Amino acid sequence: MVRELEKYFRPGTGVTTYCPGCGEAILQGLILRAIDELKLNMDEMLFVSGIGCAAWIPSPYFNADALHTLHGRTIAFATGAKMVNPKLKVMVISGDGDLADIGGNHLIHGARRNMDMTVICANNQNYGMTGGQVCATTPEGALTMTTHQGNPFRPFDLCRLVKAAGAVYVARYAVTQPVAMVRGIKKALQTEGFTFIEALTPCPVQFGRRNKLGKPADMLKDLMSKCISEEKTETLSPEELKDKIITGEL
Numbered sequence: 001m002v003r004e005l006e007k008y009f010r011p012g013t014g015v016t017t018y019c020p021g022c023g024e025a026i027l028q029g030l031i032l033r034a035i036d037e038l039k040l041n042m043d044e045m046l047f048v049s050g051i052g053c054a055a056w057i058p059s060p061y062f063n064a065d066a067l068h069t070l071h072g073r074t075i076a077f078a079t080g081a082k083m084v085n086p087k088l089k090v091m092v093i094s095g096d097g098d099l100a101d102i103g104g105n106h107l108i109h110g111a112r113r114n115m116d117m118t119v120i121c122a123n124n125q126n127y128g129m130t131g132g133q134v135c136a137t138t139p140e141g142a143l144t145m146t147t148h149q150g151n152p153f154r155p156f157d158l159c160r161l162v163k164a165a166g167a168v169y170v171a172r173y174a175v176t177q178p179v180a181m182v183r184g185i186k187k188a189l190q191t192e193g194f195t196f197i198e199a200l201t202p203c204p205v206q207f208g209r210r211n212k213l214g215k216p217a218d219m220l221k222d223l224m225s226k227c228i229s230e231e232k233t234e235t236l237s238p239e240e241l242k243d244k245i246i247t248g249e250l
Helices: 003-008 024-038 074-084 096-102 104-113 158-165 178-189 204-210 216-226 231-235
Strands: 045-049 065-068 089-095 117-123 169-174 194-200 227-229 245-249
Touching: 003 024, 024 117, 024 178, 045 074, 065 074, 074 089, 074 096, 074 104, 074 117, 089 096, 096 104, 096 117, 096 158, 104 117, 104 158, 104 194, 117 158, 117 178, 158 169, 158 194, 169 178, 178 194, 178 245, 204 216, 216 227, 227 231
Parallel strands: 045 065, 045 089, 089 117, 117 194, 169 194, 227 245
Antiparallel strands: 169 245
């Protein structure tokens, strides 16, 4: 965390507890960078998270009001808070397991109702905190603690899912795209209605280890090589697009 952003940390919280190489520490800094550039008043914000690695991004570290809620019920709690106090700027920060698996129903209905909140989903492609189980975003064929022979199911495209449900702003960026990520978060925070950012982040300890993806630096380089813009897809063949990830405003 750069010195200028330390003012947003709750006094006494100390060093964060992410595993070595976890991209969610990067995401934590990018979220604070977006808030800092917008000059938002943290006293007028509420951060809501569930259970999982990404749920630790705002709670207990951000020096602001936070709800660290039940697994999968993040958006339900955020909806209740927004209804009670519509003046709050509500930001949900949680993982793919919490938001898309356990909380998938709340995710699509939050978008359908167009609740005024910004949702940031840290997608590390597995249940990172509880042992590395398969989840709704795990790639087909990937090894996890619960799919020893490879995941037999295709994953959700979270951005397409939420967009179809009614979200007014949808974007996907990797933590290896810091400038674009900050720009997307800022736009989401400034847009009224249900806005959604899918933040792609490596999980070296669980997902990377089981799938033999190398060291954390290797996973970051691999993520950088896979991410392309939607415009660039028009120049690539189906074979070249096979392992690519479309990022940007969707």
